[in-house]
Amino acid sequence: MFAMNKCYNLAMEKGFEIIDHTADVGIRAYGADISQAFVNAARALFSLITELDDVEEVLYRDVELTAPDQESLLVEWLNELIYLFDAENIIFNRFDITHLDNTQLKARSYGEKVDSSKHKLKTGVKAATYHMLKIDKGNGCKVQVLFDI
Amino acid sequence: MPMSWQGILNKIDDYRWEIPQSYKAGMLVPGLIFASESMLNHIWEEQVFQQVANVAFLPGIVDRSLAMPDIHWGYGFPIGGVAATRVKDGVISPGGVGFDINCGVRLLRTNLSLEEVRPKIEQLVAELFVNIPSGLGSTGKIRVSGKELDEVMIKGSPWIVEKGYGEAEDIVVTEESGCMKGANPDKISSTARKRGIPQLGTLGSGNHFLEVEVVDEIYDRDAATAMGISSSGQVLILIHTGSRGFGHQVCSDYVALLGEAVKRYGINLPDRQLACAPIKSPEGQDYLQAMSCAANYAWTNRQCIAHWVRESFVKVFGKSRRELGLEQIYDVCHNIAKLEEYTVDGKKQPLCVHRKGATRAFPAGHPDIPEIYRNIGQPVLIPGDMGRCSYVALGTEIAMRESFGSTCHGAGRMQSRSAAKRSLRGADVAKALADKGITVKTGSMSSLAEEASQAYKDVNEVVDVTDKVGISHKVARAIPIGVIKG
Numbered sequence: 001m002f003a004m005n006k007c008y009n010l011a012m013e014k015g016f017e018i019i020d021h022t023a024d025v026g027i028r029a030y031g032a033d034i035s036q037a038f039v040n041a042a043r044a045l046f047s048l049i050t051e052l053d054d055v056e057e058v059l060y061r062d063v064e065l066t067a068p069d070q071e072s073l074l075v076e077w078l079n080e081l082i083y084l085f086d087a088e089n090i091i092f093n094r095f096d097i098t099h100l101d102n103t104q105l106k107a108r109s110y111g112e113k114v115d116s117s118k119h120k121l122k123t124g125v126k127a128a129t130y131h132m133l134k135i136d137k138g139n140g141c142k143v144q145v146l147f148d149i
Numbered sequence: 150m151p152m153s154w155q156g157i158l159n160k161i162d163d164y165r166w167e168i169p170q171s172y173k174a175g176m177l178v179p180g181l182i183f184a185s186e187s188m189l190n191h192i193w194e195e196q197v198f199q200q201v202a203n204v205a206f207l208p209g210i211v212d213r214s215l216a217m218p219d220i221h222w223g224y225g226f227p228i229g230g231v232a233a234t235r236v237k238d239g240v241i242s243p244g245g246v247g248f249d250i251n252c253g254v255r256l257l258r259t260n261l262s263l264e265e266v267r268p269k270i271e272q273l274v275a276e277l278f279v280n281i282p283s284g285l286g287s288t289g290k291i292r293v294s295g296k297e298l299d300e301v302m303i304k305g306s307p308w309i310v311e312k313g314y315g316e317a318e319d320i321v322v323t324e325e326s327g328c329m330k331g332a333n334p335d336k337i338s339s340t341a342r343k344r345g346i347p348q349l350g351t352l353g354s355g356n357h358f359l360e361v362e363v364v365d366e367i368y369d370r371d372a373a374t375a376m377g378i379s380s381s382g383q384v385l386i387l388i389h390t391g392s393r394g395f396g397h398q399v400c401s402d403y404v405a406l407l408g409e410a411v412k413r414y415g416i417n418l419p420d421r422q423l424a425c426a427p428i429k430s431p432e433g434q435d436y437l438q439a440m441s442c443a444a445n446y447a448w449t450n451r452q453c454i455a456h457w458v459r460e461s462f463v464k465v466f467g468k469s470r471r472e473l474g475l476e477q478i479y480d481v482c483h484n485i486a487k488l489e490e491y492t493v494d495g496k497k498q499p500l501c502v503h504r505k506g507a508t509r510a511f512p513a514g515h516p517d518i519p520e521i522y523r524n525i526g527q528p529v530l531i532p533g534d535m536g537r538c539s540y541v542a543l544g545t546e547i548a549m550r551e552s553f554g555s556t557c558h559g560a561g562r563m564q565s566r567s568a569a570k571r572s573l574r575g576a577d578v579a580k581a582l583a584d585k586g587i588t589v590k591t592g593s594m595s596s597l598a599e600e601a602s603q604a605y606k607d608v609n610e611v612v613d614v615t616d617k618v619g620i621s622h623k624v625a626r627a628i629p630i631g632v633i634k635g
Contacts, residue, residue: 018567020565020567020568021222021565022221022222022562022563022564022565023221023222023223023228023562023565024223024224024566025565025566025567049285067405068408068409071421072405072408075405076405079401082397083340083343083344083398086344086348086394086397086398087340087343087344087347087394089286114286116286121284121285121286121592121593122285122593122595122596123285123354123355123566123595123596123599124285124353124354124355124635126248126249126355126394126397127248127397127398127400127401128401129224129225129404129422130224130225130404130408130420130421130422130424131223131224131225131420131421131422132224133421146224148224148247148248148397149355149566
């Protein structure tokens with residue numbers, strides 16, 4: 001029980017944790033509110049791709065999304081970031097969500113283009129999936145997403 | 150401790166296990182898993198059985214929700230899942246194809262022997278590594294324009310062959326002749342296009358790889374001869390990759406779109422990743438046309454890579470392609486949905502067969518397989534994991550009767566990536582491979598640890614089950630001597 005609490009506290013401090021899945025990788029992200037949990041989910045995503053500490057804030061991209069519900073919005077948000085990494089080679093480490101409700105998200109994400117001399121790329125992420133997708137707003141916010149790797 | 154499958158599965162025989170329709174309310178048909186008892190003991194997650202059961206919810210599903218012996222926990226569909234739905238009133242599901250649309254395998258042969266290749270293997274692997282862009286974030290050496298990308302989507306690999314990347318014979322020995330008909334670039338988002346343009350002609354990362362391998366066992370000499378495999382010691386090249394970010398984006402786009410269609414059509418699903426739409430609906434047709442674009446992109450991608458493999462061999466061995474006998478044996482896809490005809494309830498009917506980590510396995514005499522293989526059956530290419538071995542097999546009549554012309558697609562994971570990384574270091578994996586006489590070049594050591602043999606089921610056992618069940622028939626086995634990993 002103690003070990004579990006310790007893990008949980010560590011995850012809370014970091015804002016996210018990685019969960020095991022046979023073929024793919026899941027993440028659980030925490031936040032005092034839903035925006036913070038969405039931010040931590042994005043940080044968890046880029047922690048799979050590279051070392052977050054190696055990323056500097058050189059440029060930003062603005063994202064505006066609409067989706068039928070908040071779960072879909074979470075998947076769309078992460079898929080948009082995967083798209084920006086894949087198509088523009090950008091890795092992000094800071095996210096500023098300026099608006100988030102059940103169907104709309106507005107955010108500015110800061111990062112830089114991949115530089116192979118500086119960034120060690122780890123895992124390729126194909127997409128965020130709807131499998132095991134969860135948003136829990138009781139007692140602080142918690143979101144869970146499974147990525148296809 | 151009871152195994153996860155006990156109390157769920159009904160044993161039909163040593164290799165057939167049923168998930169009864171009563172397992173979960175909402176299942177329209179039972180499930181069926183092809184596996185040995187010892188393999189079932191390795192399926193530690195009950196989610197696998199849940200996923201086979203969840204697929205049985207898909208409207209219009211016929212017969213059974215099937216799982217091949219390499220089954221493992223996926224998202225929505227299990228990996229190794231096969232489901233056929235009626236075209237007239239059934240659905241199509243992008244999740245039943247997967248993000249890597251037309252991920253598949255291409256096998257080339259040479260007339261070189263192990264003795265000829267072994268002294269040059271380091272040089273050969275280094276040359277292949279330089280010539281074939283691989284790894285996360287890699288971009289292709291060829292850069293297509295937006296208009297050319299449309300041609301790739303519509304025409305598939307024959308388009309790039311026309312540009313000088315390969316031979317007309319390659320097209321003949323490619324599933325669907327490298328081109329799914331009905332592809333429509335109007336159904337592709339601009340985001341998918343942007344991901345697709347830079348990545349054409351790249352191997353990618355994850356479980357994708359390129360392997361130089363040596364035939365070590367021949368089980369069916371006549372069939373092997375028909376495929377140009379003459380003796381053990383012969384060198385082959387296996388390419389495993391798919392539609393890259395282009396296909397991933399097509400799948401993401403359509404899972405979101407069809408998620409809405411599910412509500413419109415009042416479909417009851419236990420997992421949102423199973424999002425689907427009636428095949429005959431506008432949404433279903435749109436996905437089918439978009440999926441065909443991604444499938445054609447993947448065939449073009451493997452065609453480019455095969456071309457650079459040939460160039461690399463020609464350079465390293467100083468002989469022409471013809472002198473080296475660098476011919477294509479076959480190319481199969483293992484993530485796809487296809488409209489095919491099967492006899493169900495005594496009636497021949499058109500079905501949409503979803504193969505999510507499963508290989509088509511058509512028997513001898515089937516009109517859809519090339520004439521040179523018409524007498525033996527369709528070649529089935531089954532890659533194992535990096536350090537083990539891969540198989541060449543043939544499709545069978547039993548597959549037509551029992552598994553909608555499908556068989557397994559590989560070894561199947563049994564350990565998570567992070568668990569593999571916790572227990573192994575990439576450098577140790579590289580050394581273990583070197584000790585086995587396998588030269589490896591990789592862009593990422595951690596990706597090497599994730600893909601270590603220990604993380605996978607034994608492909609020998611997987612293929613043995615398909616052979617004993619009869620859904621494919623073993624022809625030959627090859628072991629790797631050189632590997633390129635993204």
